[in-house]
Amino acid sequence: MNWNSPAEFFAMGGYGLYVWGSFGICALAFVAEPFLIGRRHKEIVRTLRRQVVAEKLEMENT
Amino acid sequence: MNALLAVMRRDLLMVMRRKSEVLTALFFFVIVSSLFPLGIGPEPVLLRKIAPGVLWVGALLATMLGLQRMFAADHADGTLEQMAISPTPLVVLVLGKVLAHWLVSGLPLVLIAPVLGLQFDLDTEALGVLMLALLLGTPLLSLIGAIGAALTLGVRGGGVLLSLLVLPLYVPALIFGAGAVESHISGLGAGGHLSLLAALLTLAAFFAPWAATAALRIALE
């Protein structure tokens, strides 16, 4: 173990801004990316569902 | 060989009919290069330092202005399709077009660069290195640019997209081209940079026509 206290851990020997600035942006990216892909997936599924329903209605009406 | 010369002659003839396009790019080069001393200040030491870079960036941008011209007109009126199905290999015809583009866009830059270099207080030897570097570099720009022009044929937002595609690939030419002049000025000799530039040119001369031809076929499907 390297750290004597949580405060020391966050300070990173004075380099806190840089270390957490780096790991932080990566953490943000690795949360944002799956979220955005998930949203893209939901959107296309929504569009496809509407398409399927529309086609079914068209079949019933003809 | 005949086909190559024929294509070159045809492209040159078409350009001569509409000289304004070519002259515009040339004037662009002149004006942009003149903007920097005006904007940054006339101090000779500073100008001599930035001269290689500024002139090279100007050359890059001026070349890019003329890239779309390479295939767009022929694509629009169907000539390109005829070229694709002709018995002559398309690669040869593409090479001819690239050479014509260089003669019209690149060579004038090489010739006018010394004049602009004087604006930046470069000495005669440095101007010589600059000309040689541009002589090696501008064909490289035309070759790589042909790939970009073929890929973006008929695509929405073509001009800007072409720049985005082609400029990252231009960076090595810029680095070695400007670097050659800089290293000459600082006394280290331009040999290394010029050799690398020549190597890039040889590589591009072999591979770029093929890549551009493949891209053209994709665009024509």
Added chain:
Amino acid sequence: MSNRLINWFKFASPATFYPLAGKMIPLFWTLAAAFGAVGLWLSFFVAPTDATQGEGYRIIFIHVPTSWMSMFIYMVMAGWAAMGLSLNARLSSMMAQALAPTGALMAFLSLWTGAFWGKPMWGTWWVWDARLTSELILFFLYLGFMALQASIDDPRRADKAGAIVALVGVVNVPIIYFSVKWWNTLHQGASVSINKSPAMVTTMLWGMLLMALCLWMYSIAMALTRVRAIILERESHTDWVKQLNEVKA
């Protein structure tokens, strides 16, 4: 005996690959989490303080993996694109399309974390040395690939044109990799190589490797998730898509 061998080519069709990818994604997330947990623990709690750089050097544990991934993903993407171009295989091109945004993200993170490391250590956020410049070019190549594909309406033409861009840009990756050897500028030289023992403490090395594995598993999970969305978008007219449970319900 032949019915015991898997016919891998069966999965070259979007219809069969879609459910397979769906099953593989949780596996890769689990692997990513596992590697990441151990890697981060090594990075922060086991690896000792550096003599010259203090605690700031710990950025290496995320900077180097993102850099490695940015180059690796580009090669894989170019490979899939080449397959899609030469074999005329739709799914291969879709895979290349799926990899690009993740690769671009890795390149961006490499540049960002590099800048945050450079500022305290070298005193500057950015410098135009060979490795940084070629990594920046790699980032632009990713963007160019994505922009070109986005602006071509016909998907097959977009696939093939993108493949050419990707392949032309492949030459940049060895340049990044070897740039620190060819040009002695600012970025530090290679500490890890294939045929020499590494010039760093073992725990640091393991921390880096495990984080790299973590990002690799993450990238695969992301690419598979994204390719599923791309498959749905591009195959929306097919029967099998319309028969999917998530669409029919």
